[in-house]
Amino acid sequence: MIRHPAFTVDPWSIIESELDLGILATTESLFALSNGHLGMRGNLDEGEPHGLPGTYLNSVYELRPLPYAEAGYGYPESGQTVVNVTNGKLIRLLVDAEPFDVRYGQLLSHRRELDLRAGVLRREVRWRSPSGAQVRVSSTRMVSLVERGVAAIHYEVEALEAPVRIVVQSELVANEALPPRPAEDPRVSAILEQPLVGEESLAWAGGGMLVHRVRRSGLLLAAAMEHGLDAPEGSEMSSECSADVARVTVISTLEPSKRLVLTKFLGYGWSAERSRPAIHDQARGMLQAARHTGWAGLLGAQREFLDKFWAGVDVEIDGDHEVQQAVRFSIFHVLQAGARAEGRPIAAKGLTGPGYDGHAFWDTEIYVLGLLGHSRPESVADALRWRHSTLPLARDRARQLGFSGAAFPWRTINGEECSAYWPAGTAAFHIGADIAYAVERYVRATGDQKFEEEIGLELLVETARLWHSIGHRHDGTFRIDGVTGPDEYSAVADNNVYTNLMAQLNLAVAAQACARHPDKAAALGVLDGETASWLDAARDMYIPFDQDLGVHPQAEGFTDHEVWDFARTHAGQYPLMLHFPYFDLYRKQVVKQADLVLAMYLRGDMFTTEQMVRNFDYYERITVRDSSLSACVQAVVAAETGHLELAYDYVGESSLLDLADLEHDTRDGLHVAALAGAWVALVEGLGGVRVEESRLVLRPRLPDTLRGLRFRLLYRGQRLQVEVRAGEARYRLLDGDGLSVWHYDTEVPLKSGMDERREIPPMELRTAPAQPMGRAPRSRRRRHRG
Amino acid sequence: MIRHPAFTVDPWSIIESELDLGILATTESLFALSNGHLGMRGNLDEGEPHGLPGTYLNSVYELRPLPYAEAGYGYPESGQTVVNVTNGKLIRLLVDAEPFDVRYGQLLSHRRELDLRAGVLRREVRWRSPSGAQVRVSSTRMVSLVERGVAAIHYEVEALEAPVRIVVQSELVANEALPPRPAEDPRVSAILEQPLVGEESLAWAGGGMLVHRVRRSGLLLAAAMEHGLDAPEGSEMSSECSADVARVTVISTLEPSKRLVLTKFLGYGWSAERSRPAIHDQARGMLQAARHTGWAGLLGAQREFLDKFWAGVDVEIDGDHEVQQAVRFSIFHVLQAGARAEGRPIAAKGLTGPGYDGHAFWDTEIYVLGLLGHSRPESVADALRWRHSTLPLARDRARQLGFSGAAFPWRTINGEECSAYWPAGTAAFHIGADIAYAVERYVRATGDQKFEEEIGLELLVETARLWHSIGHRHDGTFRIDGVTGPDEYSAVADNNVYTNLMAQLNLAVAAQACARHPDKAAALGVLDGETASWLDAARDMYIPFDQDLGVHPQAEGFTDHEVWDFARTHAGQYPLMLHFPYFDLYRKQVVKQADLVLAMYLRGDMFTTEQMVRNFDYYERITVRDSSLSACVQAVVAAETGHLELAYDYVGESSLLDLADLEHDTRDGLHVAALAGAWVALVEGLGGVRVEESRLVLRPRLPDTLRGLRFRLLYRGQRLQVEVRAGEARYRLLDGDGLSVWHYDTEVPLKSGMDERREIPPMELRTAPAQPMGRAPRSRRRRHRG
Secondary structure (H helix, E strand, O other): OOOOOOEEEEOOEEEEOOOOHHHHHHHHHHOOEEOOOEEEOOOOOOOOOOOOOOEEEOOOEEEEEOOEOOOOOOOOOEEEEEOOOOEOOOEEEEEOOEEOOOOOOEEEEEEEEEEOOOOEEEEEEEEEOOOOOEEEEEEEEEEOOOOOOEEEEEEEEEEOOOOEEEEEEEEEEOOOOOOOOOOOOOOOOOOOOOOEEEEEEEEEOOEEEEEEEEOOOOOEEEEEEEEEEEOOOOOEEEEEEEOOEEEEEEEEEEOEOOEEEEEEEEEEEEEOOOOHHHHHHHHHHHHHHHHHHHHHHHHHHHHHHHHHHHHHHOEEEEOOHHHHHHHHHHHHHHHHHHOOOOOOOOOOOOOOOOHHHHOEOOHHHHHHHHHHHOOOHHHHHHHHHHHHHOHHHHHHHHHHHOOOOOOOOOOEOOOOOOOOOHHHOOOOOHHHHHHHHHHHHHHHHHOOHHHHHHHHHHHHHHHHHHHHHHOEEEOOEEEOOOEOOOOOOOOOEOOOHHHHHHHHHHHHHHHHHHHHOHHHHHHOOOOHHHHHHHHHHHHOEOOOOEOOOOEOOOOOOHHHOEEOOHHHOOHHHOOHHHOOOHHHHHOEEOEOOOOHHHHHHHOHHHOOHHHHHHHHHHHHOOEOOOOOOOHHHHHHHHHHOOOHHHHHHHHHHHHHOOOOOOOOOHHHOOOHHHHHHHHHHHHHHHOOEEEEOOEEEEOOOOOOOOOEEEEEEEEOOEEEEEEEEOOEEEEEEEEOOOEEEEEOOEEEEEOEOOEEEEEOOOOOOOOOOOOOOOOOOOOHHHHHHO | OOOOOOEEEEOOEEEEOOOOHHHHHHHHHHOOEEOOOEEEOOOOOOOOOOOOOOEEEOOOEEEEEOOEOOOOOOOOOEEEEEOOOOEOOOEEEEEOOEEOOOOOOEEEEEEEEEEOOOOEEEEEEEEEOOOOOEEEEEEEEEEOOOOOOEEEEEEEEEEOOOOEEEEEEEEEEOOOOOOOOOOOOOOOOOOOOOOEEEEEEEEEOOEEEEEEEEOOOOOEEEEEEEEEEEOOOOOEEEEEEEOOEEEEEEEEEEOEOOEEEEEEEEEEEEEOOOOHHHHHHHHHHHHHHHHHHHHHHHHHHHHHHHHHHHHHHOEEEEOOHHHHHHHHHHHHHHHHHHOOOOOOOOOOOOOOOOHHHHOEOOHHHHHHHHHHHOOOHHHHHHHHHHHHHOHHHHHHHHHHHOOOOOOOOOOEOOOOOOOOOHHHOOOOOHHHHHHHHHHHHHHHHHOOHHHHHHHHHHHHHHHHHHHHHHOEEEOOEEEOOOEOOOOOOOOOEOOOHHHHHHHHHHHHHHHHHHHHOHHHHHHOOOOHHHHHHHHHHHHOEOOOOEOOOOEOOOOOOHHHOEEOOHHHOOHHHOOHHHOOOHHHHHOEEOEOOOOHHHHHHHOHHHOOHHHHHHHHHHHHOOEOOOOOOOHHHHHHHHHHOOOHHHHHHHHHHHHHOOOOOOOOOHHHOOOHHHHHHHHHHHHHHHOOEEEEOOEEEEOOOOOOOOOEEEEEEEEOOEEEEEEEEOOEEEEEEEEOOOEEEEEOOEEEEEOEOOEEEEEOOOOOOOOOOOOOOOOOOOOHHHHHHO
């Protein structure tokens, strides 16, 4: 997107200065507003044209049967899919009886701006109607980060040259017609037509409300609106409603340069448990509170929330405006996805679109919670509390599959498995270890022992139990056969290195946590012998290694397989999964996304430097990055192995993934984990940030392309700023009682407000390995020097 | 079934002397009549009660969409499923205005007999109506083996004690309502309601006809009937028809001991290409020819056909009446499945039921064509001609998957892949080598060089090309990674020994056949370098071997996997696939059906005796026989490795599979490959018959349980009889110019009509290995001695 002439680069905003209807759906995703509970795509106020209308409430889903031409034991029978709930964004406008629609008449100017500090979407348009009337329409839309059920829109119409008759219709609309979706791409979610059943419809002076039930899942939801109006005398306001529409209409005549200002307050509520009257009252109550706060009050609170957030997490880049903008855009959207999810999942697309059916996957734990852990740790605790709340379902699933402990779903909204293709779903048991990893990382970074005891321990114990029952002993080793690792171009292999290393960590940290909380462990039925058996399994975990090549095979036997014929694969055949059968992808050496390289990022302690270098070199040549989850991990390991320019190229790719629509599917929603990956690439890659045991370690290194990198992060409740320049790092504790960090191998004690400078040790730079033909990342060095 | 008190053992018949409605569907399969083109389940004449009504025409199918909750490249979008065509078996009867229905009134006696020499199903019933009228109803039903579109029924009603008023309604009925089927079992076919669309409906004096089109596949089919009537004076006959029914009604009054005899002739025709009038004429023409031949003529021709067949294939067992009956039953049904398929597939269930959607699989080539090759070789040539006719589709499929040559479908009716689960479908590429094996075996056993040149060579070449493109070279070996072997409790593994050995043979025999037919090979575009590369691949084929255990792993790494916990698996959890996820089955050592053991049966030349013994012992302990294809192969290898009593137990299991309904699914149709397996177990197992290069080798050996075994077989157009007694084998050439066979390692020249006796060398008998708990075959020795 950023390369589109309609976009200009701004460090704190995404600005669109021309409307291109061909990329409308993509911009709706980019301009989406959300707080993790309520999400609105960046649809035009007047509803049409649209790419894909979308308003979402976290975990409001419909059930859909999962069909199998050939069924099998343990296949989930029903899936969940996110539904487009009641649209409260809609404000239609008639100008001298002609509908305001950018496809007709003449769009004299257009500007949209997503303001990353204000947390609003602004739009300003000048339009001439087919009959010649001219108006300026401006709107500001926000989804409150403070009041999670509240959104608001400030909508203004001004007559420009001559008096115009204005009709504004502000609506709530349920069951919007959605455009048909191409069925070929398995990543695109199913369509569900008319999923909402009207339960209550109400209009009052200046407002209205709709209560609906989702047809099969039975969830109840309510949307309510109230309006403030500032309009010339003689204006009229009226309200009406039917089952699927509530409408407030304002009629006014505007003299030139006169304005009509409508402020729309929205309140949303839903529940699986509570009654219709309770939901009704909830939405209405939130609405009244929002109106009481008022537009200015909401705006102020939003800014305050964001100022505090940015003060703890901002990343500044000296030498690359594009990436500067992109990384802030990325962090902002990760915040939007996770800020107020509170006991609900953080989905792969956040609340920005219906992609992946609105499901949450393992990458929330591995990618998203890393960034949130250093910027908004309470959201990490919330996300893991959600996993914890689904433990009964995960235990049932483990039992159904014949295992002990808990088997978390590969993809889900409500905690039940929705994956209809088990080799790339259920078999990817690493999800359990990923959750355990996130628990351990959160506790290390916050020291939150209360969380560990109340929530974390049970997650660690139940996932450790799963591993112990999935693996088996053979020839003195502990093996995990027939599972699927992160790379989706392999499946159902023995001893996937990523899985085994993550399971090893899971088993070990579960045992250690039990030792820290013996009473709680006993309450969970953990016996001494059990933790000892976990430690034995961890100690004996089998990690295959190819002695001939001197590299780790991604899984046992992987390096014996044929290497994919990249020379005969042309650009139009990517992503490969849409042009080649899984059969052929699985049995050849071709990697969709970092797998062994991901293991090196997360379990770097288990690899020698030489192994890191050889492995990275080997996998780089066969990794095609058909997944958005890959580039950021490659950035980290490239940085660690002395390929700083390549690392920075991957920083570019991961941070521009959605802004430049690199995967051509941003229309269906943003890639939240990849957005977090932009931060991972910069802060954990170039910044070299790691939490090792209870140490915050930094091994910063800067490519020549950049003049400087400055970032802030939270660690154990204190705010740290790190500034990296050529050959030097400067550490500053922004607030807190004092903290030691490790700069490479040396301890750096920090006191609040004082700078500590340290030299960056010289790094052995290596010649970057070649990627598969045509799959090299775009060079940022060339961009800057060219 | 045979253990049911209603069944008595007879060497040449299956006799049911009591009607048990609880097993009605099963008996309908057992009593099915077919010629491979037209099949009729053994439904009662009056249509109800029924287990499952069924009339089938080979390759008359409906299309059904194959649904995928998560789609993927190369997944077939549409499947084929056999349809129940127009039912011509139906003859309803009213006795004094009360419908003849065995559920009402009183069944005074009941007898059904499937006569394996006459090739008819006889039924004789005495019935008292609810109002007390008594009749004897007897019917004889045949599906002609001589006229493949023709069936006939001889139907007789006799008044027993008092005069009765009789109404006989003889019908053609399309779109019969089928009972709902349980959806849980993936092996049960889909229901298709009302698949036939009426095109023409016609009635004439004494006859009628229905022409229908299958709704989505568009195939046209016609069924026509004519009747002969022998009834007391005053009887009336009338005809009528509507879209889905044609009916001939006879009204008569029978005095005691007087009879009404109705002879129903049926003609069936279908086509994918020809017009409605052409199909109409075809069915009508066949019908007239049948009427011309007459009932007695049809019966006589049927007997003549079967006498000739049995003279070449009969198996006699001295010492086990049950198996004697069962093996003839098995051979008869294999004949019925394959006799007149002529250019169409031989389905897994033949034409006896809708199981597996009426699809043909690889086991036709490996199991069924072996028996037919030594009894009715023209049917083998036909079956392979059908495969040859689907080569264009198989080439397209290979191209779609990215390979050279031809990729035959895992399951199909019309030649297009219908498998919706690729790990156990498309990935089982051994189907190609199985076809090649069948070609090679047919040519060896018949010497039919014309067939090899015209049909066989292209099949060999295209399958060899497939292997060459699927495999790859690594470390001086040729590997085949990521494929599925015969065992359906494993999938997508590297270097499956069965697959690699069969591919090796395929590559080698393709190259040899090209050398025999250089002109035809050149016409197929085969270059010298190409055959040389096949021979190289065959020479370097990688066959994994576990040095520590001294056994072949079924596939690479198999013996490193956890052994299934048989001790904790109870009887109700078999078949395992209905109670455990594929995930867990695939990654553990548990074998559904002979895989490595099947390799030892078909490629015995590639194993030392010690390997055979150790491998059999190893796999016996982990093979659960949840597939009907396993016991016969285990019988063969048990016999070869000195476990003669165990071999005979498996003979018992394989021959009784359907008669005793061992898999509890005979209701859906017979297991044709397993029926052939009964012959395989006896003749290739105990009889030790093999064709090695161009030698017919026999290594007979008899368990103590049996006194003798005598069998006949065709080889290169000559008929051989082999009689095995304790310590001795007697060979006789029944007709032909003379033939040498090999008795173990010595040549035995045979001349027509003369006996040659040879001593059977003593065999090292071994202690039989244990099967998994509860999975031992039923002991036949104990049965005999107990």
